[in-house]
Structures are given as structure tokens and as C-alpha cells.
Amino acid sequence: MSHIVVDPITRIEGHLRIEAEVDGGVITDAWSSCTMWRGIEKILNGRDPRDAWYFTQRICGVCTTVHALASVRAVENTLEIVPPLNAQLIRELITATQFVQDHVVHFYHLHALDWVDIVSALDADPAATAKLAGSISNYSRSSEGHFATVKERLAGFVGRGQLGPFTNGYWGHPAYKLPPEGNLLAVSHYLDALEFQRRYIEMHAILGGKNPHLQTYLVGGMAIPIDPNSQNAINAGTIARLRSLLQEGLDFVTQAYIPDLLLVASFYPEWTAIGGGVGNYLAFGDFPEGQQNPSMDPDNLYLPRGIILNKDLSKVVPVVPEKITEYISHSWYSYEGGDGEALPPLEGETTPNYTGPEPPYEQLNTDAKYSWLKSPRYDDLAMEVGPLARMLVAYGSGHKRVQELVGAVLGQLGVGPEALFSTLGRTAARGIETQVLAEHSLTLLDRLTANIDGGDLQIHNGYRWDPKDWPAEASGFGMHEAPRGGLSHWVKIADGKIASYQAVVPSTWNAGPRDTNGVRGAYESALLDTPIADPEKPLEILRTIHSFDPCMACAAH
Amino acid sequence: MPVVDAPTDSILHALASHGVTRRRFLEFCAATTALLALPQSYAPRIARALEDKKKPTVVWLEFQDCAGNTESFLRAVSPSVGDIVLDVLAVEYHETIMAAAGFQAEAAKDAAVAAGGHIVVVEGSVPTGANGVYCTIGGKSAVQILEEVTAGAAAVITVGTCSSYGGLPAASPNPTGAVGVPELVSGVPVINLPGCPMNVDNMVATIVHFLTFGALPAVDGEGRPLFAYGERIHDHCERRAHFDAGQFAQEWGDEGHRKGWCLYKMGCKGPSTFHNCPSIRWNGGTSWPIGAGHGCVGCSEPAFWDTMTPIYGRLPAPPGFGVTTSVEQIGAGIVGLTAAGFAAHGLIKAGQRKRAHKQDEAPIEIESATADDEEGAGQ
Amino acid sequence: MTTDATPRPQDEAIERTPSTELVVAKVWELPVRVVHWTIFVSVVVLSFIGFYIGTPFLSTGSDPGFLMGGMRAVHNLAAFTFIAAILARIIWAFTGNKWSHWDQFVPFAKDRRANAKDAFRYYVFLSDDPPHEAGHNALAGATYFVLFTMFLVQVLTGLALLSLESEGFLASTTGWVFSIAPIPWVRFLHHLIMWLTWGFVIHHVYSAWLVDSDAKAGLMSSIFTGWKRLPPEDL
Numbered sequence A: 001m002s003h004i005v006v007d008p009i010t011r012i013e014g015h016l017r018i019e020a021e022v023d024g025g026v027i028t029d030a031w032s033s034c035t036m037w038r039g040i041e042k043i044l045n046g047r048d049p050r051d052a053w054y055f056t057q058r059i060c061g062v063c064t065t066v067h068a069l070a071s072v073r074a075v076e077n078t079l080e081i082v083p084p085l086n087a088q089l090i091r092e093l094i095t096a097t098q099f100v101q102d103h104v105v106h107f108y109h110l111h112a113l114d115w116v117d118i119v120s121a122l123d124a125d126p127a128a129t130a131k132l133a134g135s136i137s138n139y140s141r142s143s144e145g146h147f148a149t150v151k152e153r154l155a156g157f158v159g160r161g162q163l164g165p166f167t168n169g170y171w172g173h174p175a176y177k178l179p180p181e182g183n184l185l186a187v188s189h190y191l192d193a194l195e196f197q198r199r200y201i202e203m204h205a206i207l208g209g210k211n212p213h214l215q216t217y218l219v220g221g222m223a224i225p226i227d228p229n230s231q232n233a234i235n236a237g238t239i240a241r242l243r244s245l246l247q248e249g250l251d252f253v254t255q256a257y258i259p260d261l262l263l264v265a266s267f268y269p270e271w272t273a274i275g276g277g278v279g280n281y282l283a284f285g286d287f288p289e290g291q292q293n294p295s296m297d298p299d300n301l302y303l304p305r306g307i308i309l310n311k312d313l314s315k316v317v318p319v320v321p322e323k324i325t326e327y328i329s330h331s332w333y334s335y336e337g338g339d340g341e342a343l344p345p346l347e348g349e350t351t352p353n354y355t356g357p358e359p360p361y362e363q364l365n366t367d368a369k370y371s372w373l374k375s376p377r378y379d380d381l382a383m384e385v386g387p388l389a390r391m392l393v394a395y396g397s398g399h400k401r402v403q404e405l406v407g408a409v410l411g412q413l414g415v416g417p418e419a420l421f422s423t424l425g426r427t428a429a430r431g432i433e434t435q436v437l438a439e440h441s442l443t444l445l446d447r448l449t450a451n452i453d454g455g456d457l458q459i460h461n462g463y464r465w466d467p468k469d470w471p472a473e474a475s476g477f478g479m480h481e482a483p484r485g486g487l488s489h490w491v492k493i494a495d496g497k498i499a500s501y502q503a504v505v506p507s508t509w510n511a512g513p514r515d516t517n518g519v520r521g522a523y524e525s526a527l528l529d530t531p532i533a534d535p536e537k538p539l540e541i542l543r544t545i546h547s548f549d550p551c552m553a554c555a556a557h
Numbered sequence B: 001m002p003v004v005d006a007p008t009d010s011i012l013h014a015l016a017s018h019g020v021t022r023r024r025f026l027e028f029c030a031a032t033t034a035l036l037a038l039p040q041s042y043a044p045r046i047a048r049a050l051e052d053k054k055k056p057t058v059v060w061l062e063f064q065d066c067a068g069n070t071e072s073f074l075r076a077v078s079p080s081v082g083d084i085v086l087d088v089l090a091v092e093y094h095e096t097i098m099a100a101a102g103f104q105a106e107a108a109k110d111a112a113v114a115a116g117g118h119i120v121v122v123e124g125s126v127p128t129g130a131n132g133v134y135c136t137i138g139g140k141s142a143v144q145i146l147e148e149v150t151a152g153a154a155a156v157i158t159v160g161t162c163s164s165y166g167g168l169p170a171a172s173p174n175p176t177g178a179v180g181v182p183e184l185v186s187g188v189p190v191i192n193l194p195g196c197p198m199n200v201d202n203m204v205a206t207i208v209h210f211l212t213f214g215a216l217p218a219v220d221g222e223g224r225p226l227f228a229y230g231e232r233i234h235d236h237c238e239r240r241a242h243f244d245a246g247q248f249a250q251e252w253g254d255e256g257h258r259k260g261w262c263l264y265k266m267g268c269k270g271p272s273t274f275h276n277c278p279s280i281r282w283n284g285g286t287s288w289p290i291g292a293g294h295g296c297v298g299c300s301e302p303a304f305w306d307t308m309t310p311i312y313g314r315l316p317a318p319p320g321f322g323v324t325t326s327v328e329q330i331g332a333g334i335v336g337l338t339a340a341g342f343a344a345h346g347l348i349k350a351g352q353r354k355r356a357h358k359q360d361e362a363p364i365e366i367e368s369a370t371a372d373d374e375e376g377a378g379q
Numbered sequence C: 001m002t003t004d005a006t007p008r009p010q011d012e013a014i015e016r017t018p019s020t021e022l023v024v025a026k027v028w029e030l031p032v033r034v035v036h037w038t039i040f041v042s043v044v045v046l047s048f049i050g051f052y053i054g055t056p057f058l059s060t061g062s063d064p065g066f067l068m069g070g071m072r073a074v075h076n077l078a079a080f081t082f083i084a085a086i087l088a089r090i091i092w093a094f095t096g097n098k099w100s101h102w103d104q105f106v107p108f109a110k111d112r113r114a115n116a117k118d119a120f121r122y123y124v125f126l127s128d129d130p131p132h133e134a135g136h137n138a139l140a141g142a143t144y145f146v147l148f149t150m151f152l153v154q155v156l157t158g159l160a161l162l163s164l165e166s167e168g169f170l171a172s173t174t175g176w177v178f179s180i181a182p183i184p185w186v187r188f189l190h191h192l193i194m195w196l197t198w199g200f201v202i203h204h205v206y207s208a209w210l211v212d213s214d215a216k217a218g219l220m221s222s223i224f225t226g227w228k229r230l231p232p233e234d235l
């Protein structure tokens, strides 16, 4: 039996530490710990609620749009402000493209090296690689010459002996199964995806001035004006540019991401039976089909709201936001009423109480508090959130496009729906969702264009912009389905100031420590029974953890 | 496609080996020369310097950050992040992108540091409260890691306001005792590239400057390079003509806002902020905050989280008042209270005089004398 | 210019009034009066424009104009006039007559302390006898000291704000201001002092009127003409 510590977990956002017991070549227990905290919820106290989006946006620079959106929604709900349709559609457009960019970067730059052995690509035959590429997709950069150049570049890079970010990878690990040509193909697309993501996200600069950290959200709407007759506003030219970028995104997903995903998955069928986890899936849903407030009005969301319990796809349970609570018995916080209880976010407290070892330390005391994350629970149940939860809820709710794509992917891999409850299922769900949203983004742009054509130029609802029109006290929440899962912000406003602010974040749901009842969160559960070939090189831990796309800045905030 | 025969250490060869033509390379050098505010005659010198240099080792540390600066880094256009990470620099440690994990990752860092002469890039603030427990990596606190990694370094570049000045984590009430990196590093030159996040073009230019001249560029009083932070947003803003004209957006989406008028009344902090956003813009020159209709928040200024907020007010709200209380309200209050106070004083004095008048006879002569006096004085 | 405390021929008539024995004195020399009214006019202009800079309540609408640009130019012009007036007054505090001397602004000397006590008793209703003093009473002098300190801060913050627009002399001489307070707070202070100044003006005009109506020495008119009419022992 051995105790493994992986700290830092890299190729994620932030500071995550995994400790695991390995017995007989499999993981028998696991602990997930986030080792960084800033106190943003406390910093928000006493500030102007209209500024909150700008602060919370900095919870994370990777999912840079999501906390801004959850925050303006929370404040709008609290003050009963309804943003105009144009603003709603621009927000959704930004969100859909955030999903595409975030998922592409995750697949190629954060997750791929768990399955792709860079060094093995040096043995690839460029001609055979071109043939392989041609057999899975009509993606343009697939000539023999192109792969020869990539291989040469890689060879030069390895030959110089300065491996840079690829230094000390688990290269040559027996769990790598892709043939050299598959590896070379992936390396080539790794580079292409770097270029793609930065060009594609120029869309956010068009709509929000810059990315990361778009500067365009407002309580009550958006700050990017619309005027077909102005060169300082969204006009026909901007829309044409957006359309071409959206199309480019859809092409990249269809021609590179999805085929690459299927190729990689086909070499790792055993990973459809590893990494399942808690088995309960929660999605808040998003992308309203009408002009509606998606936090309060869950009907008619393009990505539906719901819960799948115990992997039972036949039933989607409705979500009651009031059933959300957070435990801290294993988190470095204290609650006034005792550390054992669970608090709903509107009554939530954030009082740091570090009881861990003094740094530098070798091992955490996992019997006591061991993480900066709280343990969110729904109706006292641990939940997994994220692309898999969303695709399962959509699938169970009868979402046509999702059912189609899930069916196609399962068919091509020759597995049944139960394969979805796994590490590979999570990774596949993310790819499917990217396809769905890359398509949906064009629909959103069409709706925005049609609305502008109809003469509507409004981007902001000035009702209650002025704090003197606010009630003396009010509270509420905003929900958003972020790339990594369901996100909710909860706010209390008193005398024009923030009196309390709590964010309950996707990666907190997944990466949180055990709760008072000893129930494990999604990461800890998913790691159980994972085979470990070499405890010195726990590649398998990275695979399952990366399949969640961890973001610790989000999770701990 | 130009192909190099043998791999060499030069950056030009590295760039050329995957199809960056010499022309594109020289264009990059010219653009960087301009960004650095150097005469164009320096461009060949920059090109030569880059051609000769071995890939410099970079250790990129993330502490109390949001990875926004890493994301900004991924948006590099010319050279692209692929070029930078694979060919221009040897990024031996960067948690968000590196392949190795756990102790293998730490080993890569230790090796790079042991070799010395490396460039340290730091993203995020450093918590000093509670003995540094608010940020640990591999069991070590950020303070400990920073000390280890900066020893023997050639230079430290702080990217983002958190790393330069403490940023968001240090905003009041600074729950973790967060500070900027310069407060903790000594003996190694440090340069600040604040911004939330930093603009990658400025980072590339800083590194090129360092490789070309062997020293960091000149800085202002806040430790920021003058070539990027020497002038105000307001003085290069494309909406400045509207400011001078007195044309202001008054409400979001009104005619002025749609026409690109000045955002001063919407709380723009451009008049108090030093950054080159208006000229280099963001995401490969696509746009920038004011260009897209929202005021500047002052993200490159120290403590902007506390001094430039509320975002939609022009001036900070004084502590002890409501968050949206303006200096106008306070000032009018002061004037009103003073007026009321003296009015009350006047009434009491009047009452006092009436009583005094009753008690003793006022000398009539003086009154007449005063009347005369007034006449006399008025001549 | 010298102190003119001797009775003038045209004042004979009043001289002869037995019960008062008032003399006429040229208390405020021309520079003091010119400075006073220059400050007054520039403060009115600076305040109006300053308020506009802080809250641009007028807009040129679609017509191209130079409203803010013009306002700021006039603010700068008035600011330098204001600075010149302050400097002139500071010089005069060392070269002018005894009532304009710098020691009139700080109640340190024994008689000034006594005068401050009288003035205080008068202001808080403990006495109806106004303070006897040809120049400023000691309390008024102290308020002018506070005022001038505020003005110096105003000049400093104003020059520092001006230096943001330019590198060079101004920036290198006033840059240190921002190491004491960040730019937004410097603006805030500059703005706040405007309001404090108007708070002072209310107090100032009221008190001048009040004292004048009790002491009847021609205080109000003296700031226009320079002359006051007083019992000789007050000189």
C-alpha cells in the first residue's frame, strides 16, 4: 500500500493537490485539496452591487465571462431589473463562444497530453499521418508536407534539449496507447488549436473590448452599443465579422475537435469504465429561448435544468435552488453556529480558519480540515456538475440535437449509454457540447440580427440604475451554467451596499472535500478504483481529474 | 517553406524552421521597436540580438491569481504563443500549460533555478498573513517559493496588478495579507507589468528589450516601463475629441453612447490611468474597453480596486458614507450645514441684541457716527 | 505705503464728536484689497468651472464645440491668476503694514491671544462686545490661516493634476503628491476643498457683517476702500 501525493496538479487552473491511497494497483481512497484562497466574498462586502460583476469576474481568468454574468444576474434578480433582449442575446453569444474556446483549450492544451505521447510522435511517418488524418476528417491542414514540417519542428525542439513545458512529462508510460501517427496528428492540432483559440476569441474583444476579462457587463444590460449607422457600435460590419468567426469555430470543432476526440477515445475503451464518481448530476441549464430570466424561469432553456439521480437517465428531477447548502467540516473555515452544519448560501459565512500543517509540509491531515473548498450539497447529496451533467440532463429531457450527437458518438465507439458515466464519458460529453453550442452560437447571432433589424437598439434597462431607487433591503441569486458546471451567486443588498455575497461554484461542487457525513465529492469518488500502473507516475490520476477540467481559482475564490 | 538543416539555438532559426519567414520576423522586430518607443534604427539591433541569443529559461509562478495573465499570454499574436513557448523561450515551469505534474514538475523548476540566469514571471499576489498558508504549492508557501525561485534569477517580471501591487486579493480588507512581489524580492531587478490582466504585447516587448539590451526598460515611479505606462489613457483616447467638445454619453445606449462620445460621465477612469491600451489595444489590436463602450476602470494603477471604485462614479466614495455618495453631495452638505449653522447663530445674536437693547441705552451718537462714516468711506 | 493712522482734514467733523473720539485708519493697503478681490473672482470662476469639470451639466450635443476644452483652459488661466494672487499676498505678509503682517494670522502673541478670547466670547454669545482690533480679529486671522493652507493644498493638487498631462518640470516637481495620495483621492481632495472654500465664504461674509453691525467701524466697506473708523486705542 502506498500514499501518493500529486501537488501541483498541473494543466489546470490553480492550485490543486490530490492525495491517494493505492493498494494492489488501484486507488482505495482519495482526498482533493485546494491550497489557495483570496477571500473575494469578503472583499465584496460593503461595495456597490453594480461593481460586483467586475470583482467576481476576477475569480477566474479562464472562465472569464461566467462570474460576471452570474453576478449581474444575481443583482438584477435582487433588484427586479430585466435586461433588454439585445443584452440577453449578446450575453448568450459571449457565453456560447466562451464554452467553445474554453473546451477547445481544455481538450488540446490541458487534457490531450494525458492521452498523447509527444515523444512518440517523433517516430511517426508523415505520409501515414496524412492518410490517417484524411480518413477521419476533411480538415485542411492535413497534407504530408504539413506533418513533415510539424515533425521537423518537434525534432528540432527535442534535439535542442530545452523541452520547455514538455520537460519531465510521463513520456513512454505504458498507459499511452496512441500510435505514433495519432500522436503526431494530435501535436499538429495542439499547435493549430493555439492559433485558433486566440483568433476565435477576438469575438470577445469585439463585444467586450478585451479577453480575458471582458469589460462590458452592466447591471441591467451590456455596455456595447448597437447602432447600424455608427462605427462605434455593433453594426452590419461587426455582425459579418462575428459570423465569420463563429463559422470558423464551428468548422474547427466539426473538422478537428470531434474527429480527434473520437480517434483518441477509440484507443482507450477501458476508460469508459473508470472514473464514474458520485452518480448524481446537477445542471442549472442556460440559454433561454425567449426573453426570460434563466435563474428564476427554468422553462424553455436551450440547455435544460434538472438532476439525474443514481445514473438513472429515465428521470430528470426538477431543481429547487433553496436545497443548495455548503458544508465546511473538512474546509479551512468556521461557521458561527458550529462547523458541522450546512448553511444555505444566503445565510452563508466565509470565515477562514486554517488548521492544517505549517508550510513547508509533506502531508495534510485528511482526517481534519484539509482544503480551502467548501462542500456544496444539493438536498444533502453530493453532485457532479459540468458538461457530462448537462449532456445527461439534456439527453434525459429529450433534447433532440444532444440525443443525436450522443447516439452518434456512442455508436461510433460501439458502447452503450452507461459508458457515459466515466472519465472518457466526461471528455466526450464536453466535445459533444462544444459541437452543440458552436452550432447554437450561429442561431443566437441570427436572433440578435433579426432583433436589430426590427429596430431595437436598446442594450440597457435604466430602471433602478440609480441606487436611490433601490429597496432598503433585498436579497436574491443568479444562476448560470458555466463551462465547468452550474454556478450560482447569492447576494444581500442593504442600504445600497453589498451586505453579503456568496458564490457556489462548479469546481467547488466537483472538487470539494468530504462533508460532515463523510460523503466524498465528485473528484474523490471518481478516483476510487482507478488502476495505477506506476505510483511514481500517476498518469491515471491526471486523466480522471483533468476530465473534470478543474479550476481552483473558481472553486476557492 | 524554409527548412533549416540543423537545429540551432538561435531564435530566428527557431522561428524560421516552422515557416516564419525572415520578413515576418523583421516586421515583428520593427513593431516591437515602435512599441518600445525606440527609433526605428534600433530594429536591426533587436533582430541581431534575437538571432544570437540562446533560448532564455523562464519560470512562471502562479500564486493568488486567476490565470487571467496566463490566458492573456495565450492570446499573443506576433510572435504567437506557440512561437514563444516552443521557440523563443524555454518555459520550463508554468503550471497551467506544463506536461509534468507533482514532484516531476517541481524537479523541472528546481533544475531551471539551479542553472541560474533565468527569467521569473510571477502572476498573482503573495499572501503574507498566517505564515503564508493561504497559498501553498507542493507544501511550500508562496513566500518560500518566491524566495527560492528568484535566487540567482536575471530578472523578475510581475504580470498583472495582483503580482505588481497586490491587486484584488489585497483589496480592502485584504483578508490574506496579500502583497505584490516587489515588496518581497531584493537583489534582483523587478519590473511591473500591471493590468488586469497585463497586455501580452507589453510582456513580449519587455522581454525583447531585455534580450536586446541586457537590461530592463526604464520605469516610472510605480516600477512600470515607460514605453507602456508613460502616458494616460485619456491623452490618447479616441474619444478625447468628444471630451474636449463637451459631448458625453449620459445613459447606456443613448445617442451619445452609440455615437462613441466620451464616457467620462459613466465613470471612466481614463483621466487617472497610465496604460497604453488606446494605442496597442487588445487581442491583436481588435479593440479595447473604451472602444467597446465601457469606461476604463484604471486596472493598471496600484490599489485601483479601492481607489477607482465605485466603477460608475467619477471619484472614490469616502469611507463612512454610502458607496455612491459623491463629493458633490458631501460638499453641498457642508455648505448647507454651514449656512444653517450661521443662520441659527444670526437668530440667537439678534435675540441677544434685543435683550441688550432693552437693558442699557444704546449710544445714539455712535449709530449716527457710523452712518456718517459709511457715507465718508463711500466717497 | 505706510500706515496712515493720523486723522485726515475731511474727518474733522467726526473728530469733534466728543463721546466716540474715532479716528480713521487706512488698514487695508491697495495690494491687500486687490489680492482679496482677485482671489474672490478667481475662486468664483475656478469653482464654477471646477464644478463643471466634476459634473459636466452642459453638453454641446451634436454640434461640435470645445466646451470642456475651453472650460479647462479657463480653469488653468484662472488657476494661475489665483496662484499669482496668493504669492503676492504671501510677499505682502512680510512687506506690508502691521495689519497685513503674517503674525496677524497666528494667535501666538499675548495680545492676539487675549483678542482671540474676546472674539470667542463674542461669537459664543458670552459677550455682546465685538472684539476690538483694527486689523483682523485674532480668530478671523486664524480662519484665514486655515484658508490659505487649504489654498496651498488646492494649488498643489491642482498642479499635480495638471502634471498628469505632461512629462517634464511640472511632473517632476509635483509627482510626489501621488505618493501621498493616489490620483483619485487627489482629485477628491481638490474637489472637496472647493466646497470647503464656499463653507468658509458663508462664515466669512456673515461674520464680517455681524462684527460690522456691532462694532460699526466700517469693516465691510474697508475691504473695498481700505479705511476703517475706530477708537484710537484699537489701532
Ligand code: HEM
Pocket (backbone or CB within 6 Å): B271, B315, C043, C046, C047, C049, C050, C051, C053, C054, C055, C072, C075, C076, C079, C080, C082, C083, C154, C155, C157, C158, C159, C161, C162, C187, C188, C190, C191, C193, C194, C197
Ligand atoms: C480655489 C481654487 C480652485 C478650485 C475651487 C478648483 C476646483 C476644481 C474642481 C472642483 C475640479 C474638478 C475635480 C474633479 O472632480 O476631478 C478641478 C479640477 C482641476 N483643477 Fe482646480 N480648482 C482650483 C484651483 C486650481 C489650481 C490652482 C489649479 C492649478 C493648476 C487647478 C487645476 C486643476 C486641474 C488640472 C483640474 C483637473 C482637470 C481635469 O481633470 O480635467 N485648480 N478644480
Ligand code: HEM
Pocket (backbone or CB within 6 Å): C032, C036, C039, C040, C043, C044, C089, C100, C135, C136, C137, C140, C141, C144, C147, C201, C204, C205, C208, C219, C220, C221, C222, C223
Ligand atoms: C471667495 C471668497 C472670499 C475669500 C476667499 C475671502 C478671503 C478673505 C481673506 C483671506 C481676508 C483677509 C484679508 C487679508 O488679510 O489679506 C478677507 C478679508 C475680508 N473680506 Fe473676504 N473673502 C472672500 C469674499 C468676501 C466677500 C464676498 C466679502 C464681502 C462682501 C468679503 C469681505 C471681507 C472683509 C470685510 C474683510 C476684512 C475682514 C477682516 O478684517 O477680517 N470677503 N477675506
Ligand code: NFV
Pocket (backbone or CB within 6 Å): A013, A060, A061, A062, A063, A066, A067, A482, A483, A484, A485, A487, A505, A506, A507, A508, A550, A551, A553, A554, A555
Ligand atoms: N469552476 C469553474 Fe469556472 C467555470 N467554468 C466557474 O464558475 O472556471 Ni475558472
Ligand code: SF4
Pocket (backbone or CB within 6 Å): A058, A061, A213, B064, B065, B066, B067, B068, B069, B123, B124, B159, B160, B161, B162, B163, B167, B168, B195, B196, B197, B198
Ligand atoms: S491581475 Fe487581474 S487578471 Fe491578473 S491575476 Fe490578478 S485578477 Fe487575475
Ligand code: SF4
Pocket (backbone or CB within 6 Å): B233, B234, B235, B237, B238, B239, B240, B241, B243, B261, B262, B263, B264, B268, B269, B270, B271, B290, B295, B296
Ligand atoms: S472616454 Fe474616458 S479616457 Fe476617453 S476621453 Fe472620455 S474620459 Fe477620457
Ligand code: F3S
Pocket (backbone or CB within 6 Å): B195, B196, B233, B273, B275, B277, B288, B289, B290, B295, B296, B297, B298, B299, B300
Ligand atoms: S481598465 Fe485597464 S485595460 Fe486599459 S482601458 Fe483601463 S487600463
Ligand SMILES: [Mg+2]
Pocket (backbone or CB within 6 Å): A041, A502, A503, A504, A505, A557
Ligand atoms: Mg463561495
